[in-house]
Each structure stands twice: as C-alpha cells, then as structure tokens.
Amino acid sequence: MHLHNIQIRQFRNIRRAEFDLGSRVTLMIGANGQGKTNALNAIATLAMQRYPSGLQDHDVVSWELEPWMELLGKWRFSDGRWLTVRYAVDRREKVRRVKEGPKMPVVGFSPSDLRLLQGGPGYRRDFLDQVCSTLYPRYGRTLQLYERAVAQKNRGLKDNWPFPALETFNQILAEHGSMLWELRSMMLKMMIPEVYRVHQHLAGGHEVTMQLKPGGIAGEVPTSPGDMMKQMRARFDEERSRFMCLVGPHRDDLIIHLNGHLATTSASQGQQRTLGLSVKLATFHLYHQQLNVRPLVLLDDVLSELDPSRRDHLLEIMADGDQQTVITDTEARWYSALQPVVYQVDNGEIRPWRS
C-alpha cells in the first residue's frame, strides 16, 4: 500500500500544497521553520487517520481566519486498486471531523525520540500506548475509559469520599487496568527480542534489556482484575493520604538496561541515541510482522544527528523494502543512492526541487 497524490489545505503554516510521494523515498528540503515537520505531520495524520501524539485540533487549525483544514490522498494497493483517503476538521460551527479511508501504521523518527531515554516515565508510557493502540484495536478505548476512571477516583480521594463509593471505581480500574497490563506485556514480549536484535546489529557486543515496571507494585505485572484489586486495596490508606491512585498502568515505567546499567541515567548520549533508534526500528519490524504491512516511515531531521555508520545502517534499511519513506533535512546530502523524489519547502509552500 502506497500513499500518493497528497493535498494539504490549511494545516498549520501550509495553506495549500499538492504533491506526490515517491513509491520509495521522498525528501523534503528547507531551512528551519519553513514547514517540513508540518508536512510530515500532515502525512502522518492522513495515513493514521488521527493526529500524531502531542498534536491536537488547536495546534493544527487556527481559530481566527480559516478554522478548518483538509487532507486528501490516495492509497494505491498492490493489486492496482486506488482508494481515496481524507481527514478534515471544520471548527466553524462546532468541531466536525471527517475521516475516510483505510488506516496505515506510521513509524516516525525524530530527535525527540531521545526523550524515551532522557525524559520521564510519561514519555515511555506514551510510547507503549502508541505501539499498543496500533497493534490492538481495543487498546485505545480501554485506555480512555481507564484514564477517566483514574481521574474520577483521584477526585473522589481529594474530596474525601468514603471507601465503598471509591471501591466501585477500583473495580472498574481493575477491569480496564489489568487489560492494559496484559496488552502491554504481550506487546513487549514481542518487542524486546526485536530491540535486542536491532541493537546487536547497530552496536554489536552490548547487552540491552527492557522490562515493564508495573505502576505501584513490586514484582510481577498483575494480569487479572482480582490481582490488581488486591494491590489497590493494600495501598488504599496511602492513596487516601496522598489523594491519588498509586497502583496501575498510569504509573508504569519501562526500564531499559544497557550492559547491566540503567540506560536512562548511566548511558552516554551516543548510546542513548542508538538505543532510541533501536526501539524505533524494532517498532517498524514489529508492525510489519504483526500487521503484515510495511509502515510509512517518517524521518524528521534525524540523520544529521547520527554517526556515519548508524546513518548508513538506517538508510540501508530504508532502501531495502517496499515501504515509503519521507525524510526531511536542511540540505540534500547522503541520499543520492536512494534516488529520492525531492521537494523544496519554503514558507509553507512545497515545490519540486531544482538543484
């Protein structure tokens, strides 16, 4: 499945743009702040039929002059069929959203991937959520219900509600929370060997391990609602005095070790970068294996940060396979072997590039 004939209207600083993606590699060149990342986000939104994490309507659609946006494209299937895909938001009266066409997983690489190692546990949970909701259709809705139950119980704890009423929220939290834990564990079981394999390839000789640390619990991840209920009851007094839910997937962390040491604190910047890259590449392989499609790959300004051998490795993977890749950079370097389709991004306009 390949995405073609993209039309962007009113997506951040891109007022109007029409361009085709190459069936392999597309390169977007431009100085900083011209709209390269906006173009990538528009492509990702169209492919996934939702915003990439971190984006919301008010980031994308301006309130003032033109409170709407529209993205259009066409998927080309391997049997030659074409299917239109559309994602549009109109905020003129109330927010109306139109989603049309198939969904395609996207793996985006960007310098902020480093937050997976340098940032707090929230970034690692976001990553778990992203991958799980791509792999398991019921994950997203379960997470939504779970987070609402957490907010309700937190509020009840703050307002000093009696135990019986809060206990009913425990039961709901246990139902959805244990499901989230089960799916996160299932996903990591497949992901961890992939990360190990990719990391061996990128930086042989180093041992990387990953483990889910369940929120508020010492030891094994509980996967039955009953187990989670027990754990919540055991810490209820503490929850009461700290006014918040202490047990559950909303407090998970992903513990990453490199050569037996905690990678978040003791790995070097370069090692962390390689680890981040390994995790993202493993995600790509996992989507490919599990969903039997080659995800769209978006590389936002990452290659210049990598040392030559890792860069070559990444480019090698991009060249080897049927997936579409879109790369942004400030200049057209390193890429000639990939024979990319090249565009110039300049102040929100996207035009074919002439060297």
Added chain:
Amino acid sequence: MLYPAPIQDLVNELAKLPGVGPKTAQRLAFFLLNRPEGESELLARAIVEARQHIQYCSVCFNFTDQDPCALCRNAGRDNGLIMIVEHPKDVVAMEKTHEFKGRYHVLHGAISPMDGVGPEDLKIRELLTRIKTGAIRELVVATGSSLEGEATALYLSRLIKPLGIKITRIARGLPMGGDLDYTDEVTLLKAFEGRQEFS
C-alpha cells in the same frame, strides 16, 4: 455588549441550557423576538407551570404532576420487579417498548466525583427504604453504559446483594440492525463476552 440589556439577559439565560452555546442562544433569542408576542408568553407560561406543578413521585422519584405518578398508581404492574434508571427520560425510553411491566426507580444521576455527585446525592437511600417495605423479587439496574453508569451499577450491586435480593444488569452489546464493522471494539468485545447459546 452590543445588544440592549433585555436581549442580552435572554441570550445569557438561553446559553445556560444544555447543548446551547452563545451562538445558538443568540439565534434562539432572535427567533423568539421575531415570533408573535403570544408565542413567547405560551413558552414562558409553560416553563413556569412545569416548574410549579411537576414534583418527584414519592415512590419512584420520576417527575409527575400527581403523587404518586401514573406508573406507580397503575395496579396492573408488577410490584416485585423494579428497574433502576438514571433519568426520567430513561423511563420514557423503556416505556416505549411496551414490554416492561414492572415498576421504576429514578436515581436522578450517576456517581461521578468530578461532577460532585456521590451516592448520597442520588435516590439510593429512598431505594433501600422501598426495598425494605415491599416484597421485591428482582432489581434490574438499567443505568447507562458510561463509566459513571457502570460505577453506579457496581455500587448498587455491592449494596444490595448482601440483602439477598436478586439484582441484575441489563445486557451490553450490539444495537439491533447495527453492522459489526460500524461498532467500536469495546462494544464488540462486550457483545462477544455476553454471547448466548441458541435455545
């Protein structure tokens, strides 16, 4: 503001209605002003009369103009079977089926800490009194399938089970005539879990 004060007051009051934003409130206000005067008087009177004459039924806590309400006075209905719902409109919805012949109990809301609604703000104490004074065979919990509706259902089940009365929850699943591919994953999963053998 640009409007004369009486119009602005009307807009402000209309904007307090659920689902009505400032723009819709303006449209409604101008609509009312453009209609014959008699019409707005009818509306105003209808609102005042409804407020004056509608009260809670002392048995089921549905809205009524006569206490007890028509449903509670109806001798043909089954006293042993009570359906518990969140809102009066749920009673109307259920009554449209013409199939349920039991009684109702209206809670007037669902447990939601974020909205400041706790069990004691709902007609739960009244329900317990009703259970103790009547011969109840079965309570059907028909609160909504929202998180808060579920929480309320769980709360009631924990409260009432120890009393030794049968308490049931209405099923969750596919709407009739609904296509599988238009149904969200969690609903489908619930429908699958609640599957039944052909009898």
